[in-house]
Amino acid sequence: ETGVTQTPRHLVMGMTNKKSLKCxxxxxxxxxxxxxxxxxxxxxxxxxxxxxxxxxxxxxPSRFSPECPNSSHLFLHLHTLQPEDSALYLCASSLAGGPxxxxxGPGTRLTVL
Amino acid sequence: xxxVTQMEGPVTLSEEAFLTINCTYTATGYPSLFWYVQYPGxxxxxxxxxxxxxxxxxxxxxxxxxxxxxxxxxxxxGSVQVSDSAVYFCALVPRYNAxxxxxxxxxxxxxxxx
Numbered sequence: 001e002t003g004v005t006q007t008p009r010h011l012v013m014g015m016t017n018k019k020s021l022k023c024x025x026x027x028x029x030x031x032x033x034x035x036x037x038x039x040x041x042x043x044x045x046x047x048x049x050x051x052x053x054x055x056x057x058x059x060x061p062s063r064f065s066p067e068c069p070n071s072s073h074l075f076l077h078l079h080t081l082q083p084e085d086s087a088l089y090l091c092a093s094s095l096a097g098g099p100x101x102x103x104x105g106p107g108t109r110l111t112v113l
Numbered sequence: 114x115x116x117v118t119q120m121e122g123p124v125t126l127s128e129e130a131f132l133t134i135n136c137t138y139t140a141t142g143y144p145s146l147f148w149y150v151q152y153p154g155x156x157x158x159x160x161x162x163x164x165x166x167x168x169x170x171x172x173x174x175x176x177x178x179x180x181x182x183x184x185x186x187x188x189x190x191g192s193v194q195v196s197d198s199a200v201y202f203c204a205l206v207p208r209y210n211a212x213x214x215x216x217x218x219x220x221x222x223x224x225x226x227x
Contacts, residue, residue: 004156006156031212031213033214042217042218042219042220043202043217043220045214045215048212048214050212050213055212056212056214090156090157092157094213095213096212096213097213098145098206098207098208098209098212098213099144099145099164099206099207099208099213100145100206100213101147101159101162102159102213102215103159104149104156104157104158105156106154106155106156107155107156
C-alpha cells in the first residue's frame with residue numbers, strides 16, 4: 001500500500017449503530033487530519049493530531065470520537081449519528097510543523113439512514 | 114483569521130479553451146499556497162504549490178503565481194481538456210503553524226465539454 005488509505009470506502013448505517021472509519025498513511029508523516037465534505041458546503045476540518053496528540057477540535061459533536069494510536073493510524077468512531085452527518089469523510093496526513101502540503105485519502109462515503 | 118476566497122462555479126468551458134480560476138487570500142505573515150484538485154469519487158490531490166512571493170507553481174499544464182501585492186494565487190491553464198473536469202480548491206497554510214493546518218476555499222467546479 002502507498003499513500004493514504006481509508007476503509008471502508010462506503011458505509012451505510014442507522015442512527016443507533018456504532019461504526020468506525022479507519023485511515024492509514026504509508027508516507028512517514030507525523031500529523032493526521034479528519035475532514036468532513038458535504039454537498040454544497042466547504043471542507044470542514046474536524047480533528048488534527050500532531051505527533052499523536054490532538055491539537056485541534058473544531059467544535060465537533062461528541063458523537064464523533066477520534067483515536068490516533070500511532071503516527072500511521074487514525075480512526076473516527078461514530079455513534080448515534082444523524083442523517084445530516086451523511087457526507088464524505090476525508091483523512092489526510094502531513095509532516096508536523098509545516099508549512100507543508102497534506103496528502104489525502106480517497107475518503108469514506110457515509111450515509112446515515 | 115485566515116481565509117481563502119475562490120470564484121464560485123461551476124465554470125463551463127469548451128475543450129482547448131483558456132482557464133482562469135481566481136483565488137485571493139487573507140493571512141498574517143507569508144503563508145504557503147496550494148491548489149488541490151478533486152476528481153469525481155476521489156479524495157483531494159495536490160496540483161501545485163508556491164511557498165514564497167513571486168514563486169510560480171506548475172504541474173500538468175496548470176500554473177499559479179504567488180502575488181503578495183494582490184494576495185492572489187490564480188490558477189491558469191492554456192488549453193483545457195475534458196479530463197480536467199473536476200473541483201479545484203485553493204488553500205493556504207500559515208508559515209508558523211504547529212498542526213500544519215490548511216485553510217481551504219470553497220472549491221470551484223470545472224466542467225469541460227468536448
